[in-house]
Amino acid sequence: MPMSQNKSQFVAVASIAAELSAVMEVAKEISLAAANAKAIAFRAGEKARGFQPITDFINELAKETIELVNNINEHALKLYRLTVKEHRMSEACKRFEKVAVSASAAPYASSLTPSLQQARQRRTDCRRQFSRHVSELLTQLADVMHPARAARVIAANSRIEASQAGEYLQSLQAVAESVDNAAQIIHDKVHKCRSALSMINAVD
């Protein structure tokens, strides 16, 4: 990874953190929608019997998403720390190389060599770790896509069940709509995260 990559790497990692935080909010909204739907379905009684198990399923999906995003957040934080470390290592290498040139005539110039070699080694290690973490993060992000896709299917089923709920039709349809929207938002945001990460990997 060239030095000029550092800046875009910082931006990419920060934008991933921002997108993930938005995903978390949306997942919480889904969880709330599930609780709301459950209350409506309870009131609707027999008319919304088909809807009741769906609400539990929506809630499970929201929980699963929140858990996955929590894990991914930890990973993203590691990625950020690695970016900072790699930046510091690159800076150290750059400055040590500068010293090696300007102090070439100094009596103790060669004493810097072990430090320079160590800094280069650490920089290489950082880059290797960074690439590994990016790959792992990409896999985890793909995992978040699954509950989001499932949520869309459930939303479609919810609409069908809602149509049989008489006077509760509108309320339950609204729930189905909000789950569908939320799932779409999660899908888009996760897709953005994956694109940002893929770009880092492509330049790497």
Place this chain on the structure above:
Amino acid sequence: MKMTKIYEGAYQWIMYGRDPYKPDNIIDTNQYVVRTENRCLLIDPGGIELFAPMLAAVLHHAPVDEITDLFASHQDPDIISSLGLWGQALPHAKLHAAGLWEGFLRHFGCESIQYVPIPDAGGVINLGSVELQIVPAHYLHSSANFNIYDPQAKIFFSGDIGAALEGPGQPVFVENFDAHVEKMRFFHQRWMPSNQAKRVWIDRVRSLDVEILAPQHGRMFKGDDVKRFLDWFEALQVGIAV
């Protein structure tokens, strides 16, 4: 970078400064090194921009593995923002700095260097063959601020006290004290907040035998100019911005 030996005995004091390649928009700084037979202390080693020229200059006097100690008089970036880089170059070194600033200074990166917190009352830096006194200079200008006194060399490193703001390439010693005063006045009036702290510090320094007063910016004071500076500073009202 210009290197000036200011004491030579069983060990040496060397002043580094007046770097001709320093970017114009950063303040000029003086760095000091105490070099013993097998150890080396860097006093206020400087900002990130100065790291490469400073290390290159020090390599004329000591190998990397003998640079064992760093001292930061306070937390400002021109003093010690190079800390993270020194940490990469000198993983076994110690940083002597105010305990009060530890959590702040670690923002510069301090993973491998050992942070030796200095208590408010000061302490010592033992370099084996020489022991230096860490003298409190709180609120001048930083709230946790220290100077260094070497009773053997009679050198007093005064940090920002005695500093002057002037153009590049100036001599390292004050040659005409009266002419120098105007280059120090605003710096001391604006950066130093407390007349009380100033009086306590002056009393403390007057009790010491000082041949050279060595600030972190500007020129050093030698012989009678040390006393002239203390008298001038005593009469100066500081903390003018309120």
